[in-house]
Amino acid sequence: MEDWAEVQRLFHREGLTKRAIARRTGMSRTTVIRLLGLREPPNYSRPARGSLVDPFADEIAKLLDTEADAPATVILERLRRSGYAGGISILKEHLARVRPAFLAARAFQRTSYLPGEIGQLDWWHTGVMVPVGQGVSREAFGLVLTLPHSGAHATVFTLGRTVADLCVALVGCLERLGGVPEAIVHDNDASIVATGSGKGARLHPEVLALLGQLHAKAVPLPPRTPTSKGQVERTIGYLETSFLPLRTFTDLADLQAQHDAWTTEVAFARTLRRTGARVVDRFLVERGFLHRLPEPLPDTDLQLEARAGKDAFVRVLGADYSVPPAFVGRRIGIAVSPTGVRLSCEGTLVAEHRRSFVRADVVLDPAHGRAIRLAREARHRLAEGEPEAPVVDLARYDRLFEVPA
Numbered sequence: 001m002e003d004w005a006e007v008q009r010l011f012h013r014e015g016l017t018k019r020a021i022a023r024r025t026g027m028s029r030t031t032v033i034r035l036l037g038l039r040e041p042p043n044y045s046r047p048a049r050g051s052l053v054d055p056f057a058d059e060i061a062k063l064l065d066t067e068a069d070a071p072a073t074v075i076l077e078r079l080r081r082s083g084y085a086g087g088i089s090i091l092k093e094h095l096a097r098v099r100p101a102f103l104a105a106r107a108f109q110r111t112s113y114l115p116g117e118i119g120q121l122d123w124w125h126t127g128v129m130v131p132v133g134q135g136v137s138r139e140a141f142g143l144v145l146t147l148p149h150s151g152a153h154a155t156v157f158t159l160g161r162t163v164a165d166l167c168v169a170l171v172g173c174l175e176r177l178g179g180v181p182e183a184i185v186h187d188n189d190a191s192i193v194a195t196g197s198g199k200g201a202r203l204h205p206e207v208l209a210l211l212g213q214l215h216a217k218a219v220p221l222p223p224r225t226p227t228s229k230g231q232v233e234r235t236i237g238y239l240e241t242s243f244l245p246l247r248t249f250t251d252l253a254d255l256q257a258q259h260d261a262w263t264t265e266v267a268f269a270r271t272l273r274r275t276g277a278r279v280v281d282r283f284l285v286e287r288g289f290l291h292r293l294p295e296p297l298p299d300t301d302l303q304l305e306a307r308a309g310k311d312a313f314v315r316v317l318g319a320d321y322s323v324p325p326a327f328v329g330r331r332i333g334i335a336v337s338p339t340g341v342r343l344s345c346e347g348t349l350v351a352e353h354r355r356s357f358v359r360a361d362v363v364l365d366p367a368h369g370r371a372i373r374l375a376r377e378a379r380h381r382l383a384e385g386e387p388e389a390p391v392v393d394l395a396r397y398d399r400l401f402e403v404p405a
């Protein structure tokens with residue numbers, strides 16, 4: 001999956017030819033062509049296997065940390081002195097995977113950037129509790145994406161910091177900014193990084209797939225280096241001191257709406273001391289350098305699957321959602337967005353609900369409730385052995401809800 005994302009970025013963003021991508025990555029040209037032909041990442045994981053390079057990974061990292069663009073031939077010469085017996089081909093494959101993180105590290109120490117060069121990403125722990133219904137409130141988190149060249153930012157608020165929240169919020173930030181920067185600099189938050197950290201970080205497959213579709217490079221920061229994303233840290237500080245005070249919010253949507261309006265009217269209108277220009281003026285220039293968002297936008301809905309219980313409800317992220325009684329016991333496909341839950345069976349949509357963030361909530365479609373009640377009454381009469389009780393043909397409910405036979 002990492003290969004697919006990198007090939008997509010090199011071809012669509014850097015404009016490299018297939019042959020040049022093959023040379024850069026160490027892949028065969030056939031593999032490059034195959035990966036470019038896929039609209040989504042391949043649904044496989046490369047089996048873990050030992051390599052003659054593995055015992056020398058730390059030494060290679062030290063060499064790249066000293067000189068990130070050191071040629072493979074020079075690194076091979078150093079490794080031979082340490083007992084490396086492998087060939088240059090597998091060494092080049094290893095370098096193609098790890099070198100980009102070392103090359104990107106050079107950009108972290110700068111305080112000025114080219115338009116569209118990078119975006120700095122971080123979660124904001126707002127401390128704001130927003131009502132979610134039934135007298136329950138939950139903390140709102142903000143994913144903040146700042147463009148250091150102009151100082152423009154976008155924030156999307158969520159009620160969690162999961163991988164799914166990250167993907168939804170990142171696309172929302174990019175929509176608000178109107179495009180995608182060359183690289184996205186981030187820390188080692190668990191919503192982004194699955195294992196490792198810094199130069200050894202491995203991103204969650206969902207995040208890698210999204211970045212591949214966006215043709216953006218991910219740049220994980222080394223641990224404990226907050227100054228490397230100082231612009232977004234300053235943006236968060238500015239939000240805390242200039243946006244939050246004296247505000248109240250009725251729900252998450254109200255928080256988002258108030259922030260978006262304030263960003264346009266206040267944040268973008270201010271003049272930054274470091275640039276001597278208004279944020280909006282530099283942003284209007286920078287936006288022209290951002291990469292165009294793909295059409296349609298990547299699908300960021302969380303995809304799950306569960307079996308409908310005997311009570312005709314499906315448990316989704318701690319809440320229960322109803323389905324027509326004809327689907328009791330069936331496998332149900334679940335698509336979760338920030339605002340809704342869609343339930344399907346064998347590709348056919350069977351129910352659609354507002355999303356609830358209240359733990360143990362029961363979300364019932366009134367039509368489902370009537371159908372469930374009638375079905376229960378019919379079963380009860382049959383169990384009681386009432387000879388005069390009419391036999392209820394459940395197919396009528398199938399017709400009512402347009403369930404395929």
